[in-house]
Amino acid sequence: MKWKLFGVLLFGYHLTFGQNYPKEYFLLKQKVESFVVRKDYKGAATVYSEIFNLIGSKATNDDRMIAACFWARANFPDSAFTQLEIVASNGRYVDFDFTSSGNLNSLHNDKRWPEFVDRIKKFDLPSLCTHTYNPPSPIPIVFTVDPKSIYFKSDTYGDYLNDFDNVSSVSTHAYNLRILRSDKGEFSKRSLILDLRQPVINSGATSQGVIKDSVASFHVFYKFDTTVRPWVVYNFRDMPIGSTIISPRTEIFVHINGNSNKLQLGYWGLGDCNEKDGKGMRNGGEGTTGVQVTRNSESEYTIEAQDGSIGRLWDITNPPFSIDKGLFKTGFLIHLKYQ
Known part of the structure; x- marks a missing residue:
C-alpha cells in the first residue's frame, strides 16, 4: 500500500484504524498521497486542513504531527506551529522522534521550537x-x-x-x-x-x-x-x-x-x-x-x-x-x- 509505505519511510508513522471515521476521511488521505508523490507539501498540508474540518476533535496527534511536518517542509512555520501547539496541548506524545526528524528541520531556528520541545519532553516518559x-x-x-x-x-x-x-x-x-x-x-x-x-x-x-x-x-x-x-x-x-x-x-x-x-x-x-x-x-x-x-x-x-x-x-x-x-x-x- 503506497500510503503505508509513505507513512513509514517518510515520517515514521503508521496509519491506524482505531477511529470510526467517515469514508471521506480515507479518500482525503488518498488525495494527500497524490500531492506527496509530486512533492507538493503545501498541497498535502492543505488537504489535511480539510481533514481536520471534516473530523474535528477526533483528529489524532498522529495526523496533527504529519500536518505539521508538511507545513514545515512547505516553509509555512506559523501553520506548522499551530499543529504542534495542538499536539503539545493534548499532553503526552511519544510516538514520534520529532527532535531528529528532518521533516521539521526548517523550524529548529525558530524561537518557538525550544519551548515546544520542552513541553513535549516532559511527557515523554520511559516505560515502567x-x-x-x-x-x-x-x-x-x-x-x-x-x-x-x-x-x-x-x-x-x-x-x-x-x-x-x-x-x-x-x-x-x-x-x-x-x-x-x-x-x-x-x-x-x-x-x-x-x-x-x-x-x-x-x-x-x-x-x-x-x-x-x-x-x-x-x-x-x-x-x-x-x-x-x-x-x-x-x-x-x-x-x-x-x-x-x-x-x-x-x-x-x-x-x-x-x-x-x-x-x-x-x-x-x-x-x-x-x-x-x-x-x-x-x-x-x-x-x-x-x-x-x-x-x-x-x-x-x-x-x-x-x-x-x-x-x-x-x-x-x-x-x-x-x-x-x-x-x-x-x-x-x-x-x-x-x-
Missing part, C-alpha cells in the same frame, strides 16, 4: 514495565464467541480467523483481536456486538444501547507483577496448562456515535506502564470484576466473565482527557485456539 517474552512474530489464534455469551456476541458469521476479512487474531504479551478497515478504508464484513443496556445504578452510567462495530477489538492479559521494578507483564503463553486465573486487564473497544470507547474489566489500565499505545491516558477498572481465564491445553483457552460481571466504560476519543462513563453489567464466554 518490561515483558517476560515477546515472540518474534504474533501467533495466530482462532477466536470463537460462545452462543451462550450474553452481553458480548459475534456477528453470526462463525469464528474470527487471523488474516481473514480484515481480522487480526493473535497472541503476543496479551491475546489481541482486532477488526480493521481495509487499506482503502472499507469496513470488514465482520463485526462484534456489545450490549451496554444495563448501567449500574448510581455509577454515573446511562444506557448506551446495543453496539455493533466493524472496527472493534478485544484484549485480555494473563499477569501483571507490580512487586518488582520495573513492573513485569507476563506473556499470554506463560500461563500454566490446566490453570485458571483472574485477568488483571480485559478490554473491549467499540465506537459509540463515532467516538472511541473502551469497556475495562480488571484493575490494570492502559497507560499505567507509560506505554506508547496509552497516548497519555490513565483509565483503569475501579469497581469492576476480573475476567476468568482458563488454559485448557497447550493450544486452547476459555475466557469468561460471568453474568452480572461489572465493567467500566471510558470514552477515549481524546486519550489524555478520557471521560469516565460509569459502570455496566456485562458477561461473556469466549474460546481461543491456536491455529
Whole structure:
C-alpha cells in the first residue's frame, strides 16, 4: 500500500484504524498521497486542513504531527506551529522522534521550537514495565464467541480467523483481536456486538444501547507483577496448562456515535506502564470484576466473565482527557485456539 509505505519511510508513522471515521476521511488521505508523490507539501498540508474540518476533535496527534511536518517542509512555520501547539496541548506524545526528524528541520531556528520541545519532553516518559517474552512474530489464534455469551456476541458469521476479512487474531504479551478497515478504508464484513443496556445504578452510567462495530477489538492479559521494578507483564503463553486465573486487564473497544470507547474489566489500565499505545491516558477498572481465564491445553483457552460481571466504560476519543462513563453489567464466554 503506497500510503503505508509513505507513512513509514517518510515520517515514521503508521496509519491506524482505531477511529470510526467517515469514508471521506480515507479518500482525503488518498488525495494527500497524490500531492506527496509530486512533492507538493503545501498541497498535502492543505488537504489535511480539510481533514481536520471534516473530523474535528477526533483528529489524532498522529495526523496533527504529519500536518505539521508538511507545513514545515512547505516553509509555512506559523501553520506548522499551530499543529504542534495542538499536539503539545493534548499532553503526552511519544510516538514520534520529532527532535531528529528532518521533516521539521526548517523550524529548529525558530524561537518557538525550544519551548515546544520542552513541553513535549516532559511527557515523554520511559516505560515502567518490561515483558517476560515477546515472540518474534504474533501467533495466530482462532477466536470463537460462545452462543451462550450474553452481553458480548459475534456477528453470526462463525469464528474470527487471523488474516481473514480484515481480522487480526493473535497472541503476543496479551491475546489481541482486532477488526480493521481495509487499506482503502472499507469496513470488514465482520463485526462484534456489545450490549451496554444495563448501567449500574448510581455509577454515573446511562444506557448506551446495543453496539455493533466493524472496527472493534478485544484484549485480555494473563499477569501483571507490580512487586518488582520495573513492573513485569507476563506473556499470554506463560500461563500454566490446566490453570485458571483472574485477568488483571480485559478490554473491549467499540465506537459509540463515532467516538472511541473502551469497556475495562480488571484493575490494570492502559497507560499505567507509560506505554506508547496509552497516548497519555490513565483509565483503569475501579469497581469492576476480573475476567476468568482458563488454559485448557497447550493450544486452547476459555475466557469468561460471568453474568452480572461489572465493567467500566471510558470514552477515549481524546486519550489524555478520557471521560469516565460509569459502570455496566456485562458477561461473556469466549474460546481461543491456536491455529
